Amino acid sequence: MLESRSAVLKLMQNQACKDRCIDRFPPPFSRQFTPYRQHDFSSAVREVCSSPRQPLSGLKISKAIFLGDVAVGKTSLVNRYCHKVFDRNYKATIGVDFEVERFDIIKIPFNLQIWDTAGQERFKCIASSYYRGAQVVAVLFDLSNMYSLSHCAQWLEEALACNTLQPIIFLIGTKRDLLSSSAYKHVEEKAACLAKQLGAEYWAVSSRTGDGVHELFQRMAALAFDMSVLRDLNTLNTTVSIGSQPLSVKPTQKKENFKCNGLHCQ
Numbered sequence: 001m002l003e004s005r006s007a008v009l010k011l012m013q014n015q016a017c018k019d020r021c022i023d024r025f026p027p028p029f030s031r032q033f034t035p036y037r038q039h040d041f042s043s044a045v046r047e048v049c050s051s052p053r054q055p056l057s058g059l060k061i062s063k064a065i066f067l068g069d070v071a072v073g074k075t076s077l078v079n080r081y082c083h084k085v086f087d088r089n090y091k092a093t094i095g096v097d098f099e100v101e102r103f104d105i106i107k108i109p110f111n112l113q114i115w116d117t118a119g120q121e122r123f124k125c126i127a128s129s130y131y132r133g134a135q136v137v138a139v140l141f142d143l144s145n146m147y148s149l150s151h152c153a154q155w156l157e158e159a160l161a162c163n164t165l166q167p168i169i170f171l172i173g174t175k176r177d178l179l180s181s182s183a184y185k186h187v188e189e190k191a192a193c194l195a196k197q198l199g200a201e202y203w204a205v206s207s208r209t210g211d212g213v214h215e216l217f218q219r220m221a222a223l224a225f226d227m228s229v230l231r232d233l234n235t236l237n238t239t240v241s242i243g244s245q246p247l248s249v250k251p252t253q254k255k256e257n258f259k260c261n262g263l264h265c266q
């Protein structure tokens with residue numbers, strides 16, 4: 001009995017490790033809908049992380065903020081990923097909620113702080129006081145509510161106004177399960193165009209079914225980690241010596257425009 005219980009525990013631990021250990025760079029939702037075109041961690045990051053004398057100090061932490069209109073599904077997305085649950089009932093977030101997810105990225109411990117903010121106008125000034133220092137800005141909209149898409153630029157503008165360094169930006173369509181394939185395609189065209197204008201990576205997910213959720217967070221963590229290590233290296237020096245080989249540090253994340261697939265962006 002005890003043996004089988006510890007076997008189950010071990011299995012669960014292995015699964016948790018598999019979920020949170022990232023060695024390969026996770027792909028975007030679509031290669032067309034991202035300004036982040038790299039296929040792997042930056043070579044400087046791989047090199048410094050595999051060195052026994054890696055100069056990175058302390059635990060790596062990045063802050064991700066989740067923004068968007070009321071009831072678009074911010075809390076549901078965070079809860080689906082962090083606690084593997086989905087609640088049909090709506091409970092408004094008051095101010096902000098906070099979660100920390102621990103990853104092992106190319107064998108380096110990394111914490112992603114997830115700040116789930118309130119969409120309701122009356123809590124906005126509390127929520128916006130948490131925007132500062134975000135390395136990731138995730139703007140969410142409800143795929144079944146085009147109004148929520150039209151407010152995304154405003155949400156992003158407010159987040160960027162509080163941050164001096166350029167964050168990694170995601171535009172995330174939620175509640176994918178509520179749309180038929182053809183209805184979804186129509187929304188995707190508009191959302192992908194907006195993502196391009198905002199310099200954001202586009203994703204569509206469902207917290208109810210879990211579709212795309214794990215992949216999204218893996219991608220978010222990997223991009224945030226890569227950027228964070230590059231920034232550390234830049235601050236340490238523009239050149240870090242590993243053994244006798246000097247390691248050149250590239251500038252932070254290069255952003256490129258992505259194809260809009262022949263669509264008209266309005």
Ligand SMILES: Nc1nc2c(ncn2[C@@H]2O[C@H](COP(=O)(O)OP(=O)(O)OP(=O)(O)O)[C@@H](O)[C@H]2O)c(=O)[nH]1
Pocket residue numbers: 068069070071072073074075076077087088089090091092093094117118119120174175176177178205206207208209
């Ligand atoms: N069908 C479906 N419903 C969803 C999904 N995600 C969220 N919901 C529902 O949408 C409603 C709002 O979800 P929340 O996660 O509370 O929304 P929120 O953006 O955190 O809301 P605020 O805290 O007020 O800003 C709830 O009733 C959820 O059950 C989804 O993927 N599919």
